[in-house]
Amino acid sequence: MNNVTHQAGTDRSEYGGMRYDHELWRDYARVYDQILTILPYRNLLLEVVDCASIDSNMRVFDGCCGTGNLLWALGEQKVRCRVTEVDYSEEMIAKAQLKVAGYGGEVELVRANLDNPTADWGVSGKFERFIFNNSLAFLNDPAKILQGAAELATDGAILVASTPRPNPNITELLEEHLQLSENMGMTREDTLQRMLPLLQPVIKCNERLMQQYGDSYHLPNEPQLREWFKASGWHITDIGTTYAGQNWMVAAVKGSSA
DSSP states (O other), rough: OOOEEEEEEEEEOTTEEEEHHHHHHHHHHHHHHGGGGGHHHHHHHHHHHHHTOOTTTEEEEEEEEEHHHHHHHHTTTTTTOOOEEEEOHHHHHHHHHHHHHHOOSSEEEOOOOSSSSGGOOOOOOOEEEEESOOOHHHHHHHHHHHHHHTTEEEEEEEEEEEEEOOOOOOOHHHHHHHHHHHHHTOHHHHHHHHHHHHHHEEEEHHHHHHHHGGGGGGOHHHHHHHHHHHHTEEEEEEEEEEEETTTEEEEEEESOOO
């Protein structure tokens, strides 16, 4: 198993054209894994893996990987592939590194800013699968990122992206979590008592992120989402919703037509 961490031409002070706030990202990395307690989020990750049809020994590019939760989902599905985890936040990369041993597959960790040209992403070779989970929305130009991914893709490569829809509704997300918990034999009261204290730090960090970077976030409707993929080198094969209706789920194949 390989576990390589390196930094690819990354300006440590800038993020999305704004000053990089190490304290904010450190705090966010510390609490981010709490969202793994949300059952719709777990299901989202598993759905991403299933939608991508990832086989063992494939090379998988995980764009803006965060704390490496894709590794958790791959492990749950017993898929031991070769994963390249890329994120701008050194704090997130450090948390992702903690998941490598438990995953058991081959993992490369790269700190890079995907808003930079593809040549500066710090990766080499071609990939069969691309995952962008809750990440395209926070990059400066999602269409440009998709074009860059196509440059690194093998013929027939599959890309799966889950990205937030407009007007997110946390109540719907909470209700789905409560329903799923009830199906597992837990009462709504017990679920709320266990869940809310865990999520409060995440909610606070999200508020700080919105204050600092919110003006650059992209929350596309379906026509806008399709526009991202237009002339990107990827052909959309399916669009649906997931995560209690809060996210789009898009599958695409490299090429101008299916």
